[in-house]
Amino acid sequence: MHGQPTEFLFPNDHGSVAWTVMIVLYPYITGLVAGAFVVAALYHVFGKKELAPVARFALAASFSFCAFATMPLLLHLHQPQRAFNIMFTPNFTSAMAGFGFIYSFYLILLAVEILLVFRDDIVDRARRGGVEGLLYKVLALGVTTQTPGSRALDHKWISVLSVIGIPAACVLHGYVGFIFGGVKANPWWSTALMPVIFLCSAIVSGVAMLILLYVLACKFRRVAVDDECLRSMMRTLWLFLILAVALEELELLNMAYENGSEWAMLSRLIAEKLHFSFTWLQLVLGSLVPFFLLAIGMRRGLHPGVRIGLGTVSGLLVLIQVAAMRWNVVIGGQLLSKSFRGFNSYVPEFGGREGLGVALLVFSLPFVLLFALSRILPLWKTDAADAH
Amino acid sequence: MSCKPQGCPSCHPPADMAPDPSRREFVWDAIRTFSFGALTLTALPILVSEADADDDAKAAAPPPDAASPTTGAGKDKGKRTVLFGYLVDTNKCIGCGSCMLACKNENDVPDDQFRTWVERYVYYKDGRVEVDTCTSGNFSFDQKPALDPKVVDKAFFVPKLCNHCVETPCIQVCPVGASFMTQEGVVLIDHDRCIGCAYCVQACPFGTRFINHKTNTADKCTWCYHRVVKGEKPACVEVCPTGTRIFGDINDPDSDISKVLAANRIDVLKSYLGTRPKTRYMGLTAEVV
Numbered sequence: 001m002h003g004q005p006t007e008f009l010f011p012n013d014h015g016s017v018a019w020t021v022m023i024v025l026y027p028y029i030t031g032l033v034a035g036a037f038v039v040a041a042l043y044h045v046f047g048k049k050e051l052a053p054v055a056r057f058a059l060a061a062s063f064s065f066c067a068f069a070t071m072p073l074l075l076h077l078h079q080p081q082r083a084f085n086i087m088f089t090p091n092f093t094s095a096m097a098g099f100g101f102i103y104s105f106y107l108i109l110l111a112v113e114i115l116l117v118f119r120d121d122i123v124d125r126a127r128r129g130g131v132e133g134l135l136y137k138v139l140a141l142g143v144t145t146q147t148p149g150s151r152a153l154d155h156k157w158i159s160v161l162s163v164i165g166i167p168a169a170c171v172l173h174g175y176v177g178f179i180f181g182g183v184k185a186n187p188w189w190s191t192a193l194m195p196v197i198f199l200c201s202a203i204v205s206g207v208a209m210l211i212l213l214y215v216l217a218c219k220f221r222r223v224a225v226d227d228e229c230l231r232s233m234m235r236t237l238w239l240f241l242i243l244a245v246a247l248e249e250l251e252l253l254n255m256a257y258e259n260g261s262e263w264a265m266l267s268r269l270i271a272e273k274l275h276f277s278f279t280w281l282q283l284v285l286g287s288l289v290p291f292f293l294l295a296i297g298m299r300r301g302l303h304p305g306v307r308i309g310l311g312t313v314s315g316l317l318v319l320i321q322v323a324a325m326r327w328n329v330v331i332g333g334q335l336l337s338k339s340f341r342g343f344n345s346y347v348p349e350f351g352g353r354e355g356l357g358v359a360l361l362v363f364s365l366p367f368v369l370l371f372a373l374s375r376i377l378p379l380w381k382t383d384a385a386d387a388h
Numbered sequence: 389m390s391c392k393p394q395g396c397p398s399c400h401p402p403a404d405m406a407p408d409p410s411r412r413e414f415v416w417d418a419i420r421t422f423s424f425g426a427l428t429l430t431a432l433p434i435l436v437s438e439a440d441a442d443d444d445a446k447a448a449a450p451p452p453d454a455a456s457p458t459t460g461a462g463k464d465k466g467k468r469t470v471l472f473g474y475l476v477d478t479n480k481c482i483g484c485g486s487c488m489l490a491c492k493n494e495n496d497v498p499d500d501q502f503r504t505w506v507e508r509y510v511y512y513k514d515g516r517v518e519v520d521t522c523t524s525g526n527f528s529f530d531q532k533p534a535l536d537p538k539v540v541d542k543a544f545f546v547p548k549l550c551n552h553c554v555e556t557p558c559i560q561v562c563p564v565g566a567s568f569m570t571q572e573g574v575v576l577i578d579h580d581r582c583i584g585c586a587y588c589v590q591a592c593p594f595g596t597r598f599i600n601h602k603t604n605t606a607d608k609c610t611w612c613y614h615r616v617v618k619g620e621k622p623a624c625v626e627v628c629p630t631g632t633r634i635f636g637d638i639n640d641p642d643s644d645i646s647k648v649l650a651a652n653r654i655d656v657l658k659s660y661l662g663t664r665p666k667t668r669y670m671g672l673t674a675e676v677v
Contacts, residue, residue, distance in 0.1 A: 008519035010548075010595030011502045018586035018599060072598060078604035085564040085583055096563035096587050148593025184661055185557060187592035338595035339677055 007342035017334035021348040021359050022072040024330045027176045028323055029069045034169040035206010037061035046161040048296055049226040054214050056117060057379045063110040064370040071362045092220045095182050106172050113161040120379045150248020150314045173202040180329060186332040187262035189322045192250045200244035203323050207237045208318035215312050234311050238294040243319060265340050273335050273343055277324045290314040402415040471573045473638035475645050476610060479672035480632040481545035483508055485522045487624035496621035498601045504549040505625055509675060511541040517675055546676050550596045550609035551665030558588040573666055576612050579605045593658050
């Protein structure tokens with residue numbers, strides 16, 4: 001009776017992985033887009049009034065991340081000059097073919113919603129004249145008259161776009177999960193749960209990022225953190241964290257319980273190749289610790305300073321969790337050779353087109369845009385007219 | 389507003405002016421011409437192909453073997469279409485790696501990437517199974533320690549290449565349609581269209597696709613399409629000294645491959661994935677993936 005063969009990788013699997021750290025970054029950024037939008041939608045659609053302080057900022061943050069979501073993909077493509085083929089000659093049997101359309105739709109939706117939400121301020125400033133006035137006149141699309149009727153129409157459309165935006169956000173990120181979940185060649189990816197897992201972790205990362213940015217911005221602007229707003233975001237984060245982690249672990253538990261032919265290698269993948277990034281970063285540090293910190297931090301009557309501390313640390317840890325999750329899915333799935341007999345290795349280089357340096361640079365760009373937006377639009381304004 | 393009875397030349401042309409024959413007749417002429425043209429253009433290919441079929445029937449030539457020089461692969465010959473297939477008889481492979489060298493020379497494959505390779509499976513008496521691969525051709529397995537018959541149960545070689553599946557995951561996932569299947573069943577890549585996203589590399593269960601370092605596009609075995617359409621054999625088949633690799637038209641019952649397929653028990657790799665490979669195997673064991 002012969003046992004399992006020894007380590008063996010298909011020769012084309014040796015050396016590197018086809019999808020590098022850029023493809024880790026891409027779902028991370030789109031996740032932040034979807035998550036930040038959900039916070040804005042909670043306010044605009046679900047009437048979570050306590051989120052008013054961050055509602056406009058959340059929308060701007062979502063747009064900023066969305067604006068750079070394609071950068072990692074372009075850096076990854078080996079023929080980036082042909083990128084638009086994906087829209088000009090799409091092959092609709094490919095899960096990837098919808099990307100250009102879904103992404104463009106969502107970016108336009110976000111841009112229009114931002115222009116409408118900030119329309120009062122844009123029109124006010126467009127009347128100033130000069131170069132500054134010209135910028136706002138462009139943003140006002142040349143129309144600087146407003147009537148009570150036009151305002152009412154704008155608010156109606158903000159609600160409509162928010163309502164459309166929720167399923168659009170789900171499609172945008174669920175689709176990213178589907179890209180992986182639909183690859184039957186890879187048992188680490190091939191699960192129908194993948195789109196749902198990606199969606200939940202997207203919301204988790206977006207809310208966590210907003211908590212961090214909100215606290216930092218308050219410190220920067222020297223204003224007090226709105227305790228009820230922070231508490232509401234922490235509760236949302238806690239709920240979606242539980243959902244995301246439960247789904248992630250249920251998927252694994254299912255594979256382990258079924259104990260199919262692929263589990264022997266997948267369990268080794270977790271235990272040997274992803275031991276640190278999965279067990280410690282994703283499970284313990286990124287899921288368990290913030291679960292308890294958030295449970296404490298969202299209690300009513302807690303000292304605001306303590307809540308800020310717990311919220312900030314939890315937000316940071318959850319962002320690490322989601323980054324680790326993306327790494328474990330994207331890179332982890334490629335470490336297992338298609339021979340199912342051995343493991344590849346991947347250590348991202350720092351330099352080069354797909355290196356860590358460029359990845360960090362790309363990841364910093366949404367923050368630069370967000371800062372620029374905060375200079376030209378009143379992201380922190382919460383007027384009564386907006387609280388419909 | 390109505391015009392006066394005799395005042396409007398457009399409604400009531402004067403008697404000396406020729407009646408406007410042009411408009412109505414022109415329209416009818418145009419309709420007739422267009423209809424005739426459309427019918428002719430539609431019927432012509434059908435008539436021509438029927439004439440071809442008649443000619444073929446009259447010639448009563450034997451169905452072409454894909455590996456013979458006069459194939460004209462890809463064209464209908466009577467009612468039969470050429471459908472290429474590939475068979476690997478692992479019982480015959482001696483692991484010389486000539487196929488790999490021939491492939492690299494024929495297709496300019498980078499040194500560290502492979503359109504085809506040869507795996508070696510060694511079953512030891514103590515239960516161990518070792519798998520390794522010949523990466524450079526020229527009997528490179530010889531560089532490894534010789535197998536001692538006292539400790540080895542059995543050992544054999546398994547050449548690998550693109551499976552040119554019927555239900556191809558690689559064509560399915562290509563977002564721009566750069567991967568496609570020819571009418572002869574060969575899966576090819578349009579290197580001028582490929583964006584190099586590597587989704588096909590992920591989707592191929594057999595590890596046969598890669599992003600070519602030289603072209604920066606997806607790459608894989610083409611069954612030497614540029615040769616077989618001229619009636620030649622793929623380079624690997626041409627050089628194989630033992631007849632391990634057999635290529636031909638599986639729609640032709642008289643081709644070598646059809647005869648071997650009909651007379652033997654045939655297997656494919658990873659059949660559970662439902663990709664229906666057209667590269668078939670003889671002599672596989674459960675350990676071969």
